[in-house]
Amino acid sequence: MSTYLISVAIPIYNEAKQIYENINIIHKILTENNINHEFILVDDGSRDNTWEELKRLSHDLPNVFAISLSRNFGKEAALCAALESAHGDACVIMDSDLQHPPEIIPEMVRLWKEEGYDVVEGVKSSRGKESIVYKVGAHLFYSILENFSGFNFDGASDFKLLDSKVLASWSTMPERNTFFRGMSAWLGFKRTSIPFEVTERKEGQSKWSTLKLFKLAITAITSFSSLPLQLVTLMGILFLFGSFILGINTLYMKFKGVAVSGFTTVILLLLIVGSTLMISLGIIGTYIAKIFDEVKFRPRFIIREKAESTRKECISIDTNG
Numbered sequence: 001m002s003t004y005l006i007s008v009a010i011p012i013y014n015e016a017k018q019i020y021e022n023i024n025i026i027h028k029i030l031t032e033n034n035i036n037h038e039f040i041l042v043d044d045g046s047r048d049n050t051w052e053e054l055k056r057l058s059h060d061l062p063n064v065f066a067i068s069l070s071r072n073f074g075k076e077a078a079l080c081a082a083l084e085s086a087h088g089d090a091c092v093i094m095d096s097d098l099q100h101p102p103e104i105i106p107e108m109v110r111l112w113k114e115e116g117y118d119v120v121e122g123v124k125s126s127r128g129k130e131s132i133v134y135k136v137g138a139h140l141f142y143s144i145l146e147n148f149s150g151f152n153f154d155g156a157s158d159f160k161l162l163d164s165k166v167l168a169s170w171s172t173m174p175e176r177n178t179f180f181r182g183m184s185a186w187l188g189f190k191r192t193s194i195p196f197e198v199t200e201r202k203e204g205q206s207k208w209s210t211l212k213l214f215k216l217a218i219t220a221i222t223s224f225s226s227l228p229l230q231l232v233t234l235m236g237i238l239f240l241f242g243s244f245i246l247g248i249n250t251l252y253m254k255f256k257g258v259a260v261s262g263f264t265t266v267i268l269l270l271l272i273v274g275s276t277l278m279i280s281l282g283i284i285g286t287y288i289a290k291i292f293d294e295v296k297f298r299p300r301f302i303i304r305e306k307a308e309s310t311r312k313e314c315i316s317i318d319t320n321g
């Protein structure tokens, strides 16, 4: 077995049907590759038997830490809960549905241990079976985010290996609304990526509703860029410039004694200015809502219950880092 310990952090929501088997598959692959590991499994307030399955796992497998949140806080918060409990020399973050192939974990670990990378990112080489709308949506979202924030997220996924020092820096980021992909890109460090094919979900459906995805997209954009706010200022300047020209025109007409024929202009102006104002207020409102969320300083998640394996196998923390 390896001298270092890898924490495998997995957020889980309503996956009772497949979680037991999936964790066993991951456990088998890691054991075969002599990777000393622990599992941090977070039940994100599932409404099925997921928690019972996690307790069963903590009974049957060594080094399993299961955490149950008091309600569904969302994947991002569940991930935070998992990462806070990880004490390995490196941490692998992955989904519970095997869409992130565990077969490439040994390669991630090798890149980390032997080539000294601090962050190894799994990058989707294809997005698997998704509807066209979903694919286009994801692409659009990532390109907007890239242009706004200056970070490249193409093919980004939450499948990553992070060194413990990256995790330590990550935990100093105090924000309540987390967007893990963005935060880990923001952190920097020596990073590399491995492509992987998204396999099909074995059991059940994606746990992300369109609304949840939309909310995540708004959090991502508002927490990584204030460009939309500046856009409002830019629009304001443009319209000011336009009204200046129109103003001169109006005055000129008035002094020439031409009848008031600018009804259309007035209506158009009203519409344009009105809508721009509303959009602007909306954007500002979104940011204020985020600020409001942050200053409340609520915990990101609440833990209801914990379960831990009684069997501990060869956990030896590598003190050399």
Ligand code: UDP
Binding pocket: 010, 011, 012, 013, 014, 015, 044, 072, 073, 074, 075, 078, 094, 095, 096, 097, 099, 205, 206, 207, 208
């Ligand atoms: N998940 C979660 N909380 C949620 C939604 C999802 O912990 O509110 C977990 C889910 O169990 C899975 C991972 O997040 O392990 C990714 O979810 P899913 O496979 O449904 O998303 P997709 O693969 O469609 O992006």
Ligand code: MG
Binding pocket: 095, 097, 099, 201, 206
């Ligand atoms: Mg999935």
